[in-house]
Amino acid sequence: MKGRIAHLECWLCGARYGWEKPIGLCTCGKPLKVVYSLPEKFEVDETKGSMWRYGSVLPCEELSLGEGFTPLFRAERLGAGIWVKDESVNPTGSFKARGMAAAVGVAKQQGVIRAAVPSAGNAAGALAAYAARAGIEAHVFMPRDTPRACVVECEIFGAKVTLIDGLITDCASAMREMMEGEYLDVSTLREPYRIEGKKTMGYEIAEQMNWTLPDAIVYPTGGGTGLIGMWKAFDELEQMGMIGSKRPKMMSVQAEGCQPIVRAFENGSRFAEEHVGAKTIASGLRVPKAIGDFIILDAIRESGGAAVAVSDDAMVSGAKEMSAKTGICACPEGGACLAAYRQLVAQGFLSEGDEVVLFNTASGLKYQEALAR
Ligand SMILES: *Cc1c(COP(=O)(O)O)cnc(C)c1O
Ligand SMILES: [Zn+2]
Numbered sequence: 001m002k003g004r005i006a007h008l009e010c011w012l013c014g015a016r017y018g019w020e021k022p023i024g025l026c027t028c029g030k031p032l033k034v035v036y037s038l039p040e041k042f043e044v045d046e047t048k049g050s051m052w053r054y055g056s057v058l059p060c061e062e063l064s065l066g067e068g069f070t071p072l073f074r075a076e077r078l079g080a081g082i083w084v085k086d087e088s089v090n091p092t093g094s095f096k097a098r099g100m101a102a103a104v105g106v107a108k109q110q111g112v113i114r115a116a117v118p119s120a121g122n123a124a125g126a127l128a129a130y131a132a133r134a135g136i137e138a139h140v141f142m143p144r145d146t147p148r149a150c151v152v153e154c155e156i157f158g159a160k161v162t163l164i165d166g167l168i169t170d171c172a173s174a175m176r177e178m179m180e181g182e183y184l185d186v187s188t189l190r191e192p193y194r195i196e197g198k199k200t201m202g203y204e205i206a207e208q209m210n211w212t213l214p215d216a217i218v219y220p221t222g223g224g225t226g227l228i229g230m231w232k233a234f235d236e237l238e239q240m241g242m243i244g245s246k247r248p249k250m251m252s253v254q255a256e257g258c259q260p261i262v263r264a265f266e267n268g269s270r271f272a273e274e275h276v277g278a279k280t281i282a283s284g285l286r287v288p289k290a291i292g293d294f295i296i297l298d299a300i301r302e303s304g305g306a307a308v309a310v311s312d313d314a315m316v317s318g319a320k321e322m323s324a325k326t327g328i329c330a331c332p333e334g335g336a337c338l339a340a341y342r343q344l345v346a347q348g349f350l351s352e353g354d355e356v357v358l359f360n361t362a363s364g365l366k367y368q369e370a371l372a373r
Pocket of ligand 1: 094096122123188220221222223224225226227283284285331333361362
């Protein structure tokens with residue numbers, strides 16, 4: 001393990017834990033954060049064209065399929081000031097690769113031999129791939145209506161695949177019932193390290209914008225690891241003197257059919273109620289209840305950001321427009337960011353010409369059923 005980790009700390013109650021052994025949640029039931037003894041002088045390892053160029057602030061030795069350091073494009077045909085961070089080029093076609101590279105990397109160093117995850121599709125594919133790379137057994141539990149490409153991918157990586165009638169929350173219950181013996185649960189935020197991989201998106205935006213940050217980041221939010229990770233990255237960068245205290249407005253995008261964070265944001269609550277009867281074609285956003293809800297909501301509010309919901313039709317049109325005007329193969333979640341951007345400008349949360357980064361979190365090729373409509 002990297003000696004740089006100081007300790008783990010609960011995001012809610014602040015209780016501290018050691019990092020030497022596999023660990024899940026705090027005894028209070030909330031997620032744990034990795035706290036580092038940060039290097040005095042931060043250095044990017046420019047020999048690496050992957051997220052491991054930030055190895056000095058990552059929790060383990062490199063376990064890589066080439067994830068991260070994805071392109072940040074100016075998308076002038078979409079509008080002035082718009083940038084797209086294109087995560088579709090990651091291994092397994094989504095940014096879940098970043099988180100799983102870190103989580104499986106740590107697990108391997110801790111001697112873990114089996115890992116399991118409930119997933120709407122992309123997390124399962126990423127776990128399957130990194131487990132194959134590391135020589136760890138992977139068990140994935142997905143809803144039966146998961147895009148076919150995600151299921152096939154897990155199978156060819158040699159994972160044990162179980163399809164469940166229901167949502168990701170039902171997959172989680174099935175996993176706990178069906179798994180026998182010891183295994184690492186790599187569910188979103190139920191272990192501390194996926195977020196460490198995801199935070200590299202924040203490091204990259206800063207580096208690619210020459211150590212400045214945009215006015216806003218529009219991010220499709222399911223479990224929230226990416227949004228929380230980037231927020232943590234900016235904090236670490238400020239502590240190391242790489243950036244100042246100015247932050248982008250964190251704009252969280254959800255689907256009209258599954259918008260627990262948007263509702264909590266509008267109600268002024270710190271925790272979100274479960275969205276009953278969640279339904280959307282954007283499988284990455286079909287998360288009715290997020291265990292990191294308060295961390296997401298705190299970051300949105302501290303940043304002066306907002307949370308908005310868009311319809312499935314708007315995200316499909318958004319994905320098609322983003323693809324046709326950038327050459328990037330957009331997924332529905334990426335399309336949701338474009339639709340949300342337009343909504344945020346119309347509502348006065350953003351001005352035309354603001355420097356705004358939209359996230360295309362996966363490749364549209366994984367969503368042929370949804371996008372062919
Ligand atoms: C998982 C996923 C999301 C949501 O990511 P979080 O960081 O967990 O909120 C968005 N888009 C896609 C394509 C995903 O797979
Ligand atoms: Zn706690």
